[in-house]
Amino acid sequence: MYTSFAEIKSALEQGESVVNITRSYLNRISEYERLNAFLEVFEESALEKAKEVDEKIAAGTAGRLAGMVIAIKDNMAYKGHKVSASSKILENFESLYSATSIERLLDEDAIIIGRTNCDEFAMGSSNENSAFGNVLNFHNEKMVPGGSSGGSATAVAANLCTASLGSDTGGSIRQPASFTGTVGFKPTYGRVSRHGLLAYASSFDQIGPFTNSVEDAALITEVMAGKDNYDSTLLQEDSLPMNEIFDTNKKLKIAFIQDCWDSEGIDPEIKKRSSEVVEQLKALGHTVEGVSFPYLNVMVPTYYVLTTAEASSNLARYDGIHYGYQAKDAEGVESTYKKSRSEGFGEEVKRRIMLGTFVLSHGYYDAYYTKGQKVRRVIQNKTSEILDEYDFILLPTTPCTAFEIGENVDDPITMYLQDIFTVQANLSGNPAISLPMGQHSNGLPFGIQLIGKHFEEGQLFAFSDYMINNCK
Numbered sequence: 001m002y003t004s005f006a007e008i009k010s011a012l013e014q015g016e017s018v019v020n021i022t023r024s025y026l027n028r029i030s031e032y033e034r035l036n037a038f039l040e041v042f043e044e045s046a047l048e049k050a051k052e053v054d055e056k057i058a059a060g061t062a063g064r065l066a067g068m069v070i071a072i073k074d075n076m077a078y079k080g081h082k083v084s085a086s087s088k089i090l091e092n093f094e095s096l097y098s099a100t101s102i103e104r105l106l107d108e109d110a111i112i113i114g115r116t117n118c119d120e121f122a123m124g125s126s127n128e129n130s131a132f133g134n135v136l137n138f139h140n141e142k143m144v145p146g147g148s149s150g151g152s153a154t155a156v157a158a159n160l161c162t163a164s165l166g167s168d169t170g171g172s173i174r175q176p177a178s179f180t181g182t183v184g185f186k187p188t189y190g191r192v193s194r195h196g197l198l199a200y201a202s203s204f205d206q207i208g209p210f211t212n213s214v215e216d217a218a219l220i221t222e223v224m225a226g227k228d229n230y231d232s233t234l235l236q237e238d239s240l241p242m243n244e245i246f247d248t249n250k251k252l253k254i255a256f257i258q259d260c261w262d263s264e265g266i267d268p269e270i271k272k273r274s275s276e277v278v279e280q281l282k283a284l285g286h287t288v289e290g291v292s293f294p295y296l297n298v299m300v301p302t303y304y305v306l307t308t309a310e311a312s313s314n315l316a317r318y319d320g321i322h323y324g325y326q327a328k329d330a331e332g333v334e335s336t337y338k339k340s341r342s343e344g345f346g347e348e349v350k351r352r353i354m355l356g357t358f359v360l361s362h363g364y365y366d367a368y369y370t371k372g373q374k375v376r377r378v379i380q381n382k383t384s385e386i387l388d389e390y391d392f393i394l395l396p397t398t399p400c401t402a403f404e405i406g407e408n409v410d411d412p413i414t415m416y417l418q419d420i421f422t423v424q425a426n427l428s429g430n431p432a433i434s435l436p437m438g439q440h441s442n443g444l445p446f447g448i449q450l451i452g453k454h455f456e457e458g459q460l461f462a463f464s465d466y467m468i469n470n471c472k
Contacts, residue, residue, distance in 0.1 A: 001028065001159050003212045005219065008067045008162060012057065018067045022050040022111055025069050029114070029160045035136045037154040039074050040082060041114040053109045063108035065223060068216075070105060071155045071164040074115040075122055076207070077196035078102050085198045086130040087120045089318050089325040089344030099196020100231070101165065101207050101224040108223050113161050116151030120346045121315065122167055122200045124148045125175060125418035128409055129348040136405075138180060139444055143402040146176030146418075149210070153180040156210040163211045163220055167197055169204045170303050171397075171422025174434035174449060178397035181436045181445030182210050183464075185217045188235075188455050189429035192221065195230035199314040201307035202233075204426045214468060217433070218242040218461040225457075235455060246462040251285045255390040258290035260421055266399045270446050273438040274396050277448055280471045281394075288394070291386055293424075295379050300416055302379070303423040304352075305359050305372035311349075312356030318344065351412070376427050383428040387453050392463060396421050397434040397447035421449065431457050433464050437471065 001024070002008050008021060029041055046069075056062040072078060075085040077095040084090040102112065119129040127135040127150025135150040137143040138158040145154045149166030153176035156164050166173040168186035177184025185208045192207045199205060209220040219242070226239035256278055261271060278288045320326040320340025327339030345353070359368035386393055399420060408414045425432035431454070434447035450467070452460035 002162060003159055005065075005068050005162055005216050006213070012067050018050040018053045018057070018111065019047060021067055022046055022069055022113065025113055025161055028158070032138075032158050032160060035138060035141070035154055035158060036133050037116055037135055037151045037158065037160060038071070038114045039084070039086065039117050039132055039151070042081060042112060045081070046111050046113045049106075049111050053111065056109060064219070065105060065108040065110040067111075069111045069113050069162045071114050071116050071152060071161040072102060072112060073118050073149050073152050073164070073166045075118060075167055075198040076102060076165060077198075078112060078115070081115070083115065083198065085121045086118045086132055087345065087349070088131045089340070091131070091325065093324060097196065099207075100193035100228045102196065104224050105220070116149075116155055116164060118151055119148035120349050121198065121311070122148040122169055122172055122205075123311070123348050123352055125171075125415050126403070126405075126408065127151065127176075128405065129346055131346055134405055137402050140402070142404055143444065144179065144405055146179035146402060148172040150176050152210050153177055153182055153184065156180070156182045156212060163209050163216055165207055166210055167200075168206050168208055168426065169200050169307060170426050171419045173208045173210065174397050174422050174432060174447070175418060177210060177434040177436075178447035179402040179445070182212060183214055183217050183436065184208070184210050184434040184447070185221060186425060186432050187221055187225065187457060188431045190233055190235045191431070191455060191457065192224045193228035193231040193234050195228055201310035202314060203310060204307055214435070214461055214465040215243060218458070221457060240458065242458045242461055244458040244462040246466040248466070251287070252391040252463070253287045253289070253389065254281060254392050254394050255289060255291040255386050256394040257293045257296070259293050259296045260395045261290070263296070263399065263420075265417070265420070266396060267401065267440070269440050270396050270399065270401075270438070273446070274448055277437060277467070277471045278394070281467075284470060291390075293382060293386070295375075295382060296420065298375055299379060299423045299427060300420055302372050302375045303419065303427060304355070304416060305368050306376060308352045308356035309360050309369050310356070312353050312360060315349070315353055320344070379424065380428045383424060383430060383451070387430070392460070393451040395449050395451070397449040398422075401440045401442060401444040401446050425451050430454060431460055433460060435464055435468055
């Protein structure tokens with residue numbers, strides 16, 4: 001069982017083959033099929049690619065990711081393979097091209113082993129909104145793995161792959177990383193191409209990795225990053241090395257958001273462990289100070305006003321006519337639209353489409369959408385102001401550990417508040433990482449989060465690795 005790329009490279013140096021490594025993952029996926037982490041395993045194409053990589057290794061022409069086995073969230077296009085966003089409306093749809101991020105991983109000889117379950121169209125915090133059943137948490141199968149990238153998080157936590165890709169719109173990588181004890185990273189908005197990612201909210205979505213080590217997260221991000229003509233929102237510069245080493249002689253200034261520590265909803269053990277990390281960093285010579293962030297309570301409402309508006313627009317293309325699910329008993333254009341979308345989309349997706357359509361509607365646009373954009377700017381400015389004075393922002397990833405399957409399914413507000421500590425980085429566009437930092441007395445893991453400066457992922461990775469090794 002390989003938990004990191006370093007272990008795989010070591011095995012390859014000792015004569016192991018990529019085909020055998022891939023088969024070992026395939027066997028483990030079969031063993032843990034009950035977790036429902038995978039919607040489809042690409043056994044045939046994965047083994048074909050593994051054989052090709054073995055030949056490249058023998059010829060000395062293998063790429064930087066040779067032997068790394070990666071799972072992809074089911075909202076990323078992979079040519080010749082199905083993609084559904086875990087929705088009935090796209091069931092059995094086959095991708096005609098590959099996402100830029102997928103192409104770049106394949107070009108460096110990664111093995112794509114399958115597509116992972118997620119909340120439908122990445123809308124959810126528990127992976128209970130999938131049209132194909134919920135994912136189980138590897139650490140306790142009665143609990144959710146988090147969402148929306150719950151399948152990708154569980155796949156890494158259960159060692160069903162070396163790493164996986166998720167998408168993060170409001171915390172959909174970092175929240176499940178916290179719930180599953182993995183490393184989850186959201187790059188700066190504009191660092192990794194969104195081409196080939198099925199859009200939820202285009203000004204928020206980012207592709208990022210789940211791994212068991214910071215080093216692997218940095219390598220994958222570095223490979224995926226860089227300019228792309230297919231994404232006009234991308235930073236049009238070549239990718240820079242991201243596996244930086246932190247200079248232990250350097251002493252940093254770190255801000256922790258006092259409002260998170262003082263939040264009534266935070267679990268006492270998470271609060272205690274977060275405070276311990278602060279004290280450990282101080283003992284290492286760093287300056288760690290509490291700062292006020294008075295917008296904590298408006299971030300989630302702002303996020304949902306803006307993202308549902310974008311979702312309403314983005315999901316209009318799924319109409320039962322161009323492609324995807326079409327209601328069988330529909331007659332005429334209007335009936336086809338209504339019945340196909342009503343039957344094809346799940347309840348949460350329909351709820352968010354209706355919310356978004358409302359906030360964009362005549363008479364309410366300025367009251368909700370325009371005001372939401374103004375509040376977003378205030379949040380961006382405050383985040384930048386803090387990071388002008390401090391190197392990083394430290395805060396818990398989640399207010400609690402994983403909750404029971406079904407516990408919050410009838411309470412959308414409670415479910416939406418799961419994102420309270422993660423949406424800041426999406427609203428501001430900053431890079432953010434969740435690091436496994438503790439185990440609760442209930443036996444479940446939880447993470448702590450670092451937010452860095454725009455496009456300074458290398459420094460964020462370097463300090464994250466330093467924290468994992470020194471804050472135990």
